[in-house]
Amino acid sequence: MRNVENIPSEVMTLILLKLSVISLLRCKCVCKTWYALIKNPSFISTHLKSHNNDDSHLVVRNCNYNCDPAYPFLYAVFIDKTLKDLSYQVLDSQLPIPGELFGPYDGLFLLYQKEYNRIYLLNIATRETRALPQCRFVVPNMTLATRFYFGCGYDPLSDDYKLVFLRQFSDENGYDDVLDSHVSLYSFNNDSWRDLQVAELRRYFWVEYSSQNSYLNGVCHWLALREMGSKYVILSFDISSEIFQEIDLPTHPLNGGCSMLEVVNDSLYLLTGSYNPEFEFSIWMMRDGCWTIRLTSTHDYENGPMRYWKNDTIFMSHGLGAEHLLLLDLNSKEEIDLGIPWVARDDVFRYNESLVSIKRENDFSEVFDIPWHVFGVI
Numbered sequence: 123m124r125n126v127e128n129i130p131s132e133v134m135t136l137i138l139l140k141l142s143v144i145s146l147l148r149c150k151c152v153c154k155t156w157y158a159l160i161k162n163p164s165f166i167s168t169h170l171k172s173h174n175n176d177d178s179h180l181v182v183r184n185c186n187y188n189c190d191p192a193y194p195f196l197y198a199v200f201i202d203k204t205l206k207d208l209s210y211q212v213l214d215s216q217l218p219i220p221g222e223l224f225g226p227y228d229g230l231f232l233l234y235q236k237e238y239n240r241i242y243l244l245n246i247a248t249r250e251t252r253a254l255p256q257c258r259f260v261v262p263n264m265t266l267a268t269r270f271y272f273g274c275g276y277d278p279l280s281d282d283y284k285l286v287f288l289r290q291f292s293d294e295n296g297y298d299d300v301l302d303s304h305v306s307l308y309s310f311n312n313d314s315w316r317d318l319q320v321a322e323l324r325r326y327f328w329v330e331y332s333s334q335n336s337y338l339n340g341v342c343h344w345l346a347l348r349e350m351g352s353k354y355v356i357l358s359f360d361i362s363s364e365i366f367q368e369i370d371l372p373t374h375p376l377n378g379g380c381s382m383l384e385v386v387n388d389s390l391y392l393l394t395g396s397y398n399p400e401f402e403f404s405i406w407m408m409r410d411g412c413w414t415i416r417l418t419s420t421h422d423y424e425n426g427p428m429r430y431w432k433n434d435t436i437f438m439s440h441g442l443g444a445e446h447l448l449l450l451d452l453n454s455k456e457e458i459d460l461g462i463p464w465v466a467r468d469d470v471f472r473y474n475e476s477l478v479s480i481k482r483e484n485d486f487s488e489v490f491d492i493p494w495h496v497f498g499v500i
């Protein structure tokens with residue numbers, strides 16, 4: 123240990139920053155100095171930012187897990203970041219309740235169980251979980267809570283993470299009109315919810331589910347359809363000022379195309395596909411408030427781009443009749459069949475490991491958290 127302590131602390135920090143979360147958790151037990159360093163919020167945030175886009179892992183949800191014996195999991199993380207080796211680690215036993223994952227936000231996933239309106243936070247790298255208090259709301263008369271959306275991010279002003287939970291209520295017949303909406307905000311530090319009064323949210327008819335983790339520089343973004351059938355815009359929410367705004371898209375992907383919003387390499391990326399007359403993909407990138415086109419590529423697939431991966435490859439679902447997830451290189455047009463069962467757009471996640479802690483002081487919940495499948499409930 124003496125030798126280790128002779129290394130200047132700045133050098134030690136640089137070395138530790140290169141390690142994975144799992145190695146750092148082990149290093150925490152080596153000595154008090156390392157323990158203090160690895161727990162330090164500024165180390166945690168530098169470690170998170172020192173990833174680059176190539177460091178992300180693939181997480182998938184497998185909706186067909188009951189009928190595909192080759193892939194008997196609901197959620198799994200793929201270990202090799204280049205996807206040359208397709209071994210994976212199943213995440214199901216880490217989920218304290220059955221539900222749907224959203225995110226990730228700075229490496230944190232959100233687990234939502236709609237029927238009981240229960241929300242958990244999960245850090246799958248550190249295996250921490252946190253049950254959030256119930257977010258109460260009243261469903262207005264003659265409506266149904268038909269849609270919900272999440273966003274989450276860090277507020278540097280209050281040094282706090284905030285989770286925003288949007289709900290839209292339609293009439294009892296379903297999807298036609300948004301009659302009312304409700305916005306709640308959860309503060310990680312306060313461990314409590316509060317309501318925000320936002321009337322204009324009613325104007326946004328449909329928010330694209332797959333864009334729910336497009337958080338960048340203190341702002342959450344969703345791809346939304348404004349006033350049914352009119353146009354797609356980006357709905358943004360500033361985590362510090364708590365203000366919603368609208369951002370225009372560079373094109374209007376409505377005409378026969380589909381689109382996807384996400385954060386790649388610290389920029390907002392918009393992937394669109396449309397017929398022109400061949401099927402054409404475009405990747406737009408927003409830098410300093412302006413959209414620039416990064417790439418266009420034609421391809422004979424009818425399914426749109428699912429998610430950007432790395433090095434100008436995107437995930438595609440396979441064409442008619444086939445069941446696998448494909449990786450398409452937009453430059454060489456090469457396709458790689460990953461053999462992973464077909465998944466929908468919002469079932470593919472790019473994930474950076476993080477040390478961000480979600481455990482609260484004096485939180486014993488983990489001790490009592492018996493995984494749901496032990497009881498075979500629900």
Ligand SMILES: *[C@@H]1O[C@H](CO)[C@@H](O)[C@H](O)[C@H]1NC(C)=O
Binds near residue numbers: 176203
């Ligand atoms: C992307 O390209 C870089 C540099 O060519 C390479 O090191 C990296 O492995 C590639 N990433 C993937 C996922 O193929």
Ligand SMILES: *[C@@H]1O[C@H](CO)[C@@H](O)[C@H](O)[C@H]1NC(C)=O
Binds near residue numbers: 263
């Ligand atoms: C909703 O309906 C209930 C039962 O019919 C009624 O008691 C309540 O006053 C109604 N609330 C509003 C806001 O109209």
Ligand SMILES: *[C@@H]1O[C@H](CO)[C@@H](O)[C@H](O)[C@H]1NC(C)=O
Binds near residue numbers: 314
């Ligand atoms: C946390 O609680 C403080 C004090 O009650 C309050 O001023 C602050 O707005 C709360 N933060 C959030 C994000 O709700």
Ligand SMILES: *[C@@H]1O[C@H](CO)[C@@H](O)[C@H](O)[C@H]1NC(C)=O
Binds near residue numbers: 175433
């Ligand atoms: C990421 O952004 C930086 C800075 O704009 C740029 O230099 C770099 O080439 C980008 N990397 C990728 C993989 O797009």
Ligand SMILES: *[C@@H]1O[C@H](CO)[C@@H](O)[C@H](O)[C@H]1NC(C)=O
Binds near residue numbers: 386388472473
């Ligand atoms: C991973 O981290 C890099 C660097 O901070 C960032 O550019 C990228 O968008 C992050 N990816 C995800 C999925 O959070």
